[in-house]
Amino acid sequence: MNDNRTKISFHGAAGEVTGSRHLLETGGKRVLLDCGLFQGHRSDADAKNRTFHFPPSSVDAVILSHAHVDHCGLLPLLYKKGCAAPLHATPSTAEIAAIMMADSARLQQGDAQFYNKLHAEEHLSIEPMYDEEDAELAGSHFEHAEYGKAFAPVPGVTAAFLNAGHVMGSSMTQLDIDTSAGRRRLVYTGDLGREETLLLETPAAPKGADYLVIESTYGDRLHAPLVDAAGKLADTIRRAWKEGGKIIIPSFALERTQELVLIIDKLRHDKTVPEIPVYVDSPMAVSLTEIFNKHKGDLCFDPKFLNYAHADGDPFGFDYIHYLRSKEESQTLNNKGGPMIIISASGMCEGGRILHHLRNNIEKENTTILLVGYQAQGTLGRKLQDGEKRVKIFGMQHEVWARVDTMHSFSSHADKNDLLAFIKAANPARGIFLVHGDPEARAALSAALAAEGIKNVKCPGMGEEFELN
Numbered sequence: 001m002n003d004n005r006t007k008i009s010f011h012g013a014a015g016e017v018t019g020s021r022h023l024l025e026t027g028g029k030r031v032l033l034d035c036g037l038f039q040g041h042r043s044d045a046d047a048k049n050r051t052f053h054f055p056p057s058s059v060d061a062v063i064l065s066h067a068h069v070d071h072c073g074l075l076p077l078l079y080k081k082g083c084a085a086p087l088h089a090t091p092s093t094a095e096i097a098a099i100m101m102a103d104s105a106r107l108q109q110g111d112a113q114f115y116n117k118l119h120a121e122e123h124l125s126i127e128p129m130y131d132e133e134d135a136e137l138a139g140s141h142f143e144h145a146e147y148g149k150a151f152a153p154v155p156g157v158t159a160a161f162l163n164a165g166h167v168m169g170s171s172m173t174q175l176d177i178d179t180s181a182g183r184r185r186l187v188y189t190g191d192l193g194r195e196e197t198l199l200l201e202t203p204a205a206p207k208g209a210d211y212l213v214i215e216s217t218y219g220d221r222l223h224a225p226l227v228d229a230a231g232k233l234a235d236t237i238r239r240a241w242k243e244g245g246k247i248i249i250p251s252f253a254l255e256r257t258q259e260l261v262l263i264i265d266k267l268r269h270d271k272t273v274p275e276i277p278v279y280v281d282s283p284m285a286v287s288l289t290e291i292f293n294k295h296k297g298d299l300c301f302d303p304k305f306l307n308y309a310h311a312d313g314d315p316f317g318f319d320y321i322h323y324l325r326s327k328e329e330s331q332t333l334n335n336k337g338g339p340m341i342i343i344s345a346s347g348m349c350e351g352g353r354i355l356h357h358l359r360n361n362i363e364k365e366n367t368t369i370l371l372v373g374y375q376a377q378g379t380l381g382r383k384l385q386d387g388e389k390r391v392k393i394f395g396m397q398h399e400v401w402a403r404v405d406t407m408h409s410f411s412s413h414a415d416k417n418d419l420l421a422f423i424k425a426a427n428p429a430r431g432i433f434l435v436h437g438d439p440e441a442r443a444a445l446s447a448a449l450a451a452e453g454i455k456n457v458k459c460p461g462m463g464e465e466f467e468l469n
């Protein structure tokens with residue numbers, strides 16, 4: 001590597017949504033921005049996950065934007081393979097990511113056991129990429145940085161976290177880099193929250209950026225207003241109540257689950273819906289809800305939510321809500337009749353307890369599968385969303401008799417208008433890199449920017465490198 005050049009290269013989430021990994025090189029040092037898991041079809045994702053196109057030991061600093069596994073889920077493998085660099089994150093991101101990484105290790109282990117048992121006769125087997133010890137190893141490298149406090153990941157670079165409004169603890173990273181051409185400011189948005197939020201403060205556009213590396217998940221779409229979510233959820237609950245069915249909600253344990261619980265709490269409080277039992281079937285959601293309560297002082301929260309939380313005392317608790325930790329408790333739901341709401345992970349139906357609930361209820365007409373988050377291509381959630389009538393769960397074909405509904409208003413990502421407004425306000429002087437978006441979404445955002453006269457927009461491909469000057 002030529003020490004005088006400052007470069008950025010893209011090793012994931014380049015023309016797709018998962019697997020965020022961006023490598024900044026400057027002054028002979030390497031700063032890795034996120035190290036996320038690729039999700040999707042097992043064999044494709046597995047090959048991408050297991051390959052690093054740079055030696056993990058050559059990384060001098062890692063910066064983590066937030067605790068979703070598509071941003072932090074490969075950190076255990078990075079450290080297992082020899083990285084020893086400090087891992088910078090906000091305190092709540094560090095705390096949540098530790099939980100997410102351990103959970104990812106357990107999911108892989110369970111998945112491998114199941115696959116190997118199923119394919120024993122064919123002598124096919126898979127190995128988990130990492131275990132809980134590797135997740136702990138990654139966690140031992142965390143160095144906390146509060147929002148707005150400067151830190152130096154490597155010599156010649158000053159960094160600071162800004163609120164990204166996406167999930168609790170989420171941050172944009174502002175990097176002031178001493179390049180051979182002078183000082184340049186690069187802002188990496190990570191995942192960017194929307195203008196209208198339930199729990200979090202709206203992200204403000206950063207000032208003085210030369211380069212912006214920005215997500216484009218919903219570069220081709222507008223979200224329905226958040227108020228619609230409550231109405232649609234109320235209709236779904238009333239219908240399930242009448243039909244005696246189960247509402248199964250695959251949900252990210254982080255943020256989306258707390259948002260859902262908050263909305264249901266309000267609907268029940270206003271007597272808009274009957275007192276339907278709610279099961280949050282996720283030990284992780286229980287732990288995360290505790291972290292929410294602990295970090296309520298964080299700068300990322302919306303004051304309106306904090307006022308509500310203060311008045312309510314327990315914003316995520318009410319009669320008839322049950323937080324289930326143990327497997328046994330989870331299994332009792334199979335024998336219980338509806339109506340009920342089951343909120344369980346994973347959000348794209350790629351693993352976790354949600355698969356058992358789907359397997360047991362997908363062939364019943366009075367079941368509603370309510371998709372409330374982004375569904376990446378190749379995932380079971382996306383297949384259901386696309387209306388497939390037969391799907392595989394745990395290797396077995398199932399007919400889809402359940403009603404599948406999607407609520408688009410729940411997104412924790414900026415939509416097309418939010419992204420355009422953000423980019424115009426940030427007005428980066430030298431260039432924009434669109435990452436974390438499917439090709440169509442990214443192309444649509446790029447075209448919209450061109451129509452506004454905004455130039456220097458790049459859509460990097462996997463492995464592509466750009467000089468920053």
Ligand SMILES: [Zn+2]
Pocket residue numbers: 066068071166191
């Ligand atoms: Zn995210």
